[in-house]
Amino acid sequence: MAISTIVSPYGEVKRSVREEEEEEGAVLLVAFGTSYPEAQAAFDDVEDLYKKELPNTEIRMAFTSDFIRQKIRKRDDVFVDNPVTGLARLNDEGYVNVAVQSLHVIPGEEYHDLMNIVGGFRSIAGKFSFRCLALGTPLLTGIEDYQAVSVALGSQFDWITGADRRAHESARDPGETAVVLMGHGTGHFANSAYSQMANLLEKDYENVFLGTVEGYPELEDVLERVKASGAERVRLMPFMVVAGDHATNDMAGDEPDSWKSIFEQEGFEVEVYLRGMGSNEAVTQIFVAHTRAALGEPGEF
Amino acid sequence: MAISTIVSPYGEVKRSVREEEEEEGAVLLVAFGTSYPEAQAAFDDVEDLYKKELPNTEIRMAFTSDFIRQKIRKRDDVFVDNPVTGLARLNDEGYVNVAVQSLHVIPGEEYHDLMNIVGGFRSIAGKFSFRCLALGTPLLTGIEDYQAVSVALGSQFDWITGADRRAHESARDPGETAVVLMGHGTGHFANSAYSQMANLLEKDYENVFLGTVEGYPELEDVLERVKASGAERVRLMPFMVVAGDHATNDMAGDEPDSWKSIFEQEGFEVEVYLRGMGSNEAVTQIFVAHTRAALGEPGEF
Amino acid sequence: MAISTIVSPYGEVKRSVREEEEEEGAVLLVAFGTSYPEAQAAFDDVEDLYKKELPNTEIRMAFTSDFIRQKIRKRDDVFVDNPVTGLARLNDEGYVNVAVQSLHVIPGEEYHDLMNIVGGFRSIAGKFSFRCLALGTPLLTGIEDYQAVSVALGSQFDWITGADRRAHESARDPGETAVVLMGHGTGHFANSAYSQMANLLEKDYENVFLGTVEGYPELEDVLERVKASGAERVRLMPFMVVAGDHATNDMAGDEPDSWKSIFEQEGFEVEVYLRGMGSNEAVTQIFVAHTRAALGEPGEF
């Protein structure tokens, strides 16, 4: 019989026992996923921060996209968990205190799927039950999250304003550069998060606009506002945790229907910023705060 | 990063995709488990029968005992699923029509745990849901199962009666040999199954008695009845799906508190039959019938 | 608009508020039900004992039989809860600590339905959730329950043996009178409870037999054993919480297929005992103990 090793991209699974319960807690970070090595860097940053903030906690990652998981499997011969297999394995390894942390930007379909999964595992009474199974909410939950994200993004706008956020009003040169953030967008009711975020960003900053690839506001809504702003340059940034396929192609690609191409066709000078919000530590701290809140004060297992 | 292969003792996992749903159905056979290679033979027999009876169906096995799974892992470097990881992996591999089949003898704690697990997975709506997740009941469910088991065991008594079951009344030599079946027994309410089975066996056969290791009836209850029967020889058989640890040691071991030793101390000549009921095809067909019933008529996916 | 009062047979509902949580706990006793006023007496006895044992607790009753509930509704203009409406109303009235106590004899289909209902209510997170929703098991759960029931029934056999249970071995006149208990019986796997109970009764008493109306052992099994016992008189008793329709008609009725008629046809002198086990305080204390166990020690809210 062949040798068996279960390997996740985040390290080898240590054991397969529930005989003794693990005293450590575990956090399962759940994201859509990416197969872009450059984009993966942002997930690594998130994971590193979690390890620093919760040092006695096992930190794992799961992806929900089968397409991406399959691609990684074929390319790298690495099995990445989905949230169901990830929870099943933590359960099997004796972790009875687990927090699932959504790494999604909005509480959309993926997050509601996660609520269902967590609810399903919570309903398993008996030997295979977790003692505590917490669920941390996505980036944009309460209004204070939106405000914190707006502040956190300020560091990404510094090179525009040449100043820190508090100074941006005096330092700005509105006629010069607009920031256009690209969110994912969805048909799910959570799509409204983008409008609230957009409104807060417009309130906090001059010439920072947010649009979505698949939802509302659309590119044309943003385009209209950018034109009205009088800006001559546009700097595109992903409003996503990682700068993966959408950021690389739909936003920054050379195809005629990329946002970059369209803004260029409209006469703007375009620059791109290709790092996901997961690499912005102030953003990632919001996820950590949500994990702590899910676990209850003081947020330790 | 290391190469990853997930291997179950029952063959390598083919893929990790839900992109396309599997047209095949799958059956997850769930047992307590055994680490005894000789006992494993009975599970292999069960699995072979399932493959024959449900030829277009993926047949998998899961064990619920962490001690046994861990022992196999360390000894053979093989990962055996528990029911939760087994379902998570089938789900991940795109099997949307799945039957979980309890290989337990009675609907006890292990079966009720399985009901909880199946209920939990059924409650997962959304992307990670199964389309159909059926649960087949244990061996002893309806009275017709008890009757069928009683008939099925007849073949194991042939060497006593020298005749087939229908002829056993004339052929029996009650004074000579008693069969003592050893069931597991439990504090769970399902323990009563052993009394009903014992009564049916006593009704169907001369001098066939059933006791349990951990429940009621106890060995002393059986001993009393065997003594009253006038038998001089006792043949011990496991009333378990596999002849594992309990059968090998508690029943047939040489320790002074084994059933064999105790019957010998009481003056009986003792023989042992060391095969689990899983190797009795007529018994295993009852499990198959329960799987079919769970799937609905005609019992195919 | 008409005046609204919700009345249960057990007293008027006090209020409809969750604004403030009830400090009192509540017990919802759940039985199949009966529309026979004489049989209802046993439920009243159960309820009275609960009120005595749990004095600061709201005690309610629910029936699962729609036929019976409808009959009571039409006859008495009284609405009796089923377990779902009963829990919904307790929830609405602010009782956040609730124990559901099965008044069933065996953990059969009705009990498993109750497990489902309790599981469903437990899974309701948020505003409408209970803080604690316990479920007490039926009469025959662990082997110690069977033993306790066997002892408890002794008082009902006194008039046979002319002595208390501990003296029954010397006082008995086996040739004279057999007790035949009538259980309900079921196709559910819990039917085996009757065999275990029968075996324990036969072990504890001379000439006490247990059969079922709809399961195994059947009347003919019992008849055979009674004949073999040499008894000339049979005293029929319900092995049910109340002496309702089955006890009155199937057991004690004058129809030719009643147990009374059949035993008479077989030449036995027949007497009937028409009180349910709910009127036997020693039996009812077992239910109370199960409620306490479900709530955890010391069994108070």
Next chain:
Amino acid sequence: MAISTIVSPYGEVKRSVREEEEEEGAVLLVAFGTSYPEAQAAFDDVEDLYKKELPNTEIRMAFTSDFIRQKIRKRDDVFVDNPVTGLARLNDEGYVNVAVQSLHVIPGEEYHDLMNIVGGFRSIAGKFSFRCLALGTPLLTGIEDYQAVSVALGSQFDWITGADRRAHESARDPGETAVVLMGHGTGHFANSAYSQMANLLEKDYENVFLGTVEGYPELEDVLERVKASGAERVRLMPFMVVAGDHATNDMAGDEPDSWKSIFEQEGFEVEVYLRGMGSNEAVTQIFVAHTRAALGEPGEF
């Protein structure tokens, strides 16, 4: 024993039977509730439309506010269901095909509570299960709902523009009158719905603004925009299904901190429109469409 009648404000309950299943389906409309008779008119309008649109369906209403239910109980001696008691009673009455329709504006905490309740009832297998239990989403779900609400509200703005919506661009007199809609607002993540709605209204109409009492955007955000618009008159309208307590007091009251008072203090001439969106048939048709969608095409039971 007292006579029992269960009365809801929406008609007497017909029966308490599950013996025969109801062929009719049922819709349970769930709202926060109101104790204001004038506000109740909007719920009556919603109910009337449902009766017209789904003529062979039992239409019921439940309120989630215990304060309001209790007030109605004391004042009118009428018991109004909450969603749990409402579902329990429909279940009891034999309705096996039921749709729960949220009458909430946004998918906030109340809607997620409703998802939990529906999930809990769905998980009840066995005798007390519904065959189909659908859940219709709140008013603002997909972007098309926001667009439809924007169009539907046009009829409420006619008296401003003196023209139908399609003509409003030419007919408007932006300097003259602004519409300020008051939404409820929440700390729940669904609060972002108000921003998306506000943005769409501002895109569709000149000088139509949306703020919230308890969320974002706040009154001061709206005030700032109204001032910037150059309008001299403000017409306040509830962005709620009924014009209840918030509309009457927080919006249109004479207290110094009402929106009316504050706009007046800021020098605006203020008029109020005191009808809930439930009285706007075009809005209510969106709820009906959500019920039909939950039931599947063609949206009939």
